[in-house]
Amino acid sequence: MNASQVERFFATLKAANPSPQTELEYASVFELLTAVLLSAQATDVGVNKATRRLFAVAHTPAQVLALGTEGLEHYIKTIGLYRSKARHLLQTCQILIEQHGGEVPRSREALEALPGVGRKTANVVLNVGFGEPTLAVDTHIFRVGNRTGLAPGKTPLAVELALLDRVPEAYLVDAHHWLILHGRYVCQARKPLCHACAVINECDHGRHLKSATA
Structure with a gap:
């Protein structure tokens, strides 16, 4: 071509x-990061079904952390690999609170340092969440x-x-x-x-x- x-x-x-627009449903950059982290080897439709329930009760790093492992797994158990994804998301929330004031960082390096976040996930957040090319x-x-x-x-x-x-x-x-x-x-x-x-x-x-x- x-x-x-x-x-x-x-x-x-x-x-x-x-x-x-992305077909993932989100109302903040943190919700976007969460949805993308959960979307590995899963469909957007399946992720949206789970996050609608999750975000209704927890839509910040602190709120997700407060759910604990069993509480978070309850909301995302319909998604493949939900146990490892729950672990990564909880670890990510802890880092966001301790190192980034509860906000999602805008740099690739900081994003890729989050558990469960690789280059692809970082690129989605940078592009969709922050408008980066x-x-x-x-x-x-x-x-x-x-x-x-x-x-x-x-x-x-x-x-x-x-x-x-x-x-x-x-x-x-x-x-x-x-x-x-x-x-x-x-x-x-x-x-x-x-x-x-x-x-x-x-x-x-x-x-x-x-x-x-x-």
């Missing part, structure tokens, strides 16, 4: 969805980056760095959401919906399909 194709790719996605490469973005030819790479970090280099600045803040939604609903893993894809003319995979059937 060349530079003009990349521009058309994102211009098309923007025209279809000018203000993309970062991209969190999950399975959807990794697939879209490689399949379309937008940002090929053998690792999530390689795809992330390629995207940061290739996505025009005007689209960078929202690129994370456009790519996730495109991968989730159109450029799916097993059966990509190429017949319904608005960016097929810019996509390497789509052009190959067209040439094969020509």
Whole structure:
């Protein structure tokens, strides 16, 4: 995918969805961090069901800590790996209170120092919570980056760095959401919906399909 194709790719996605949003439900940066921490190997739908109940009773680090392990697990037990996630979240809340005044830090280094928070989670918080031009490469973005030819790479970090280099600045803040939604609903893993894809003319995979059937 060349530079003009990349521009058309994102211009098309923007025209279809000018203000993309995460599908995780949250009302503060701490709630966002909590939801993303709980979302590993879980669906947004499943996380939202659990956090609606959790945030109704605990939506600050101190309130979550006050629940204790059993109390927190009660609210998130429908989510996969809930025991380890509960442990990480409680440890994270302790650090937020002791080192950051109960607030979520805005630096990547401080975020990645939190238990259960890796580069992907940090990028989501920086992008969605603080509006930073970062991209969190999950399975959807990794697939879209490689399949379309937008940002090929053998690792999530390689795809992330390629995207940061290739996505025009005007689209960078929202690129994370456009790519996730495109991968989730159109450029799916097993059966990509190429017949319904608005960016097929810019996509390497789509052009190959067209040439094969020509």
